[in-house]
Amino acid sequence: MALRYSNIKVYRPESLEEALTILSTRKEKVRIVAGSTDVTVMMRSGTIEEELLDLSGLRRSLAYIGASGDGVEIGALATYMMLLSNVLVHERVPLLAEAMRTIGSPQIRNMGTLVGNVANASPAGDTIPPLYVLGADIVLEGISGTRNISVDEFFLGVGKTVRRPDELITRIIVGGQPPGSRGFFEKLGLRRAMAISVVSVAGLISLDHGVVADARIALGAVAPTVIRAPGAEGRLKGEELTDDVMWDAAEAAARDAKPVTDVRGTAGYRRMVVASLVYRGLSRVAYELEVAGID
Ligand SMILES: Cc1cc2nc3c(=O)[nH]c(=O)nc-3n(C[C@H](O)[C@H](O)[C@H](O)COP(=O)(O)OP(=O)(O)OC[C@H]3O[C@@H](n4cnc5c(N)ncnc54)[C@H](O)[C@@H]3O)c2cc1C
Structure with missing residues (x-):
């Protein structure tokens, strides 16, 4: 029609x-x-x-949420409100839920979709850093076939992706958080809500016998696409989450960032914000792991 x-x-x-x-x-x-x-x-x-x-x-066919392996499959028309009312999302990808709770307002969360946030390809899109650390496949369908693209190969630059003009994103498959891991999402905007992120960070930490076995950190709005922070991740792996280690990792994340100066903040300011948000997120995770008795 x-x-x-x-x-x-x-x-x-x-x-x-x-x-x-x-x-x-x-x-x-x-x-x-x-x-x-x-x-x-x-x-x-x-x-x-x-x-x-x-x-x-x-x-009817695209507004759905389902289980996929240990993670979740999210149809193209699943809104934030649907996702935030879904038990699977809270159980399997609480980090993604944490990020989605910060998006816009109830009206925006009622209408907006996670797939739209990804397709829009803004480096400040708040769902994208969590998808980088959780691992996600973007499913593209056209009349000639289907392609699954890993989230870290999907974005080419601001507003640019590998999606071809005759393709639709029909769903996103998100990996589940490993048992015992803890995630964090932190962002700073020019006001507390309804504002594009000046910087956003997501992290996922797993411990083994008291030391960090896996650390994944992604940074938003500090490069043309969301990026991982390899320096910070490397500083954490094999270490206990002490205050010194967390500060070192936060400073390494600031060095991993590649920010520009724009109307929302200077490059130097963004680097400082990266460090403080990563430190805040790591401290929260360290506290949660300690309270839960996970080592
Ligand atoms: C007041 C306000 C506040 C906001 N606050 C935030 C915020 O805090 N954080 C944040 O990250 N974003 C925020 N946004 C941005 C926006 O709400 C999100 O990006 C939202 O997730 C987009 O989803 P949508 O379904 O509305 O997409 P649409 O507006 O319908 O589409 C967005 C883009 O994606 C493309 N697209 C949509 N679906 C598909 C598909 N299936 N396949 C291929 N391409 C597709 C469209 O062509 C378009 O280019 C805000 C927006 C407003 C207006």
């Missing part, structure tokens, strides 16, 4: 096949719309194309 609002043509497919057929013919001429929280901003700023592919007719 195709409607026309003033000079914008809207396609509203009722099946995945119909959506993929429209994408295969209209390609970059058509803009996919899920919850529309980012697309509405684009329309207001006049940067939108003349054709929209509204996915709302596919809710």
Whole structure:
């Protein structure tokens, strides 16, 4: 079905096949719309194309959350509110839930989708650092087939991904948090809510006999894509989570960052914020592991 609002043509497919057929013919001429929280901003700023592919007719097949191995599978139309009310999400990927709770407002979380956040490819997208540390596959479907792309190979730069114009992200498969591990998500914006992150950080720590067996840390808004912090991760592995080790790792994360100066903050300020958010997150994890008696 195709409607026309003033000079914008809207396609509203009722099946995945119909959506993929429209994408295969209209390609970059058509803009996919899920919850529309980012697309509405684009329309207001006049940067939108003349054709929209509204996915709302596919809710029955794409608005779902399911188990996948030890993790979760998230359909393209699963909203934040659906995800935050889902037991599997809280049990298997509490770190992702922690990040999603900070997004926008209840209205934005009612409409916005996790897949839309990923497809938008902003380095400040708050769900992306957790997906880097949890491990996730982005599933792309077109009429000629399906591709699974690891999240750390999906983004090419600000607003750029490996998705081809005739492909739809149909789902994201997120790895589950290892038993006994603890995660953290911290962000700083210019105000406490409804603000793009100036810096965001996510981490996932597992201990073995009191020392860090695995440490994964990802940084948002300090490079053209979300990045891992290999210096910080290397400083933590094999060490006890003492205050000195956590500060060293936080400072290493600041060196791993590649920030630029923009309207929201200078590069130097962003590096300092990375260090303090990583330290805060690690301290919280160390405390939670101690209280839970996990070593
Ligand atoms: C007031 C406000 C506050 C916000 N606060 C935050 C915040 O705190 N943190 C944060 O990270 N973001 C925030 N956002 C941004 C936004 O809400 C998120 O990025 C949201 O997750 C986008 O999802 P959506 O379903 O609305 O996507 P849409 O707006 O429908 O689409 C976003 C982009 O993804 C593409 N797209 C959508 N679905 C698919 C698909 N299945 N396959 C391929 N491409 C697709 C669209 O073409 C478009 O380019 C905020 C936005 C607003 C307006």
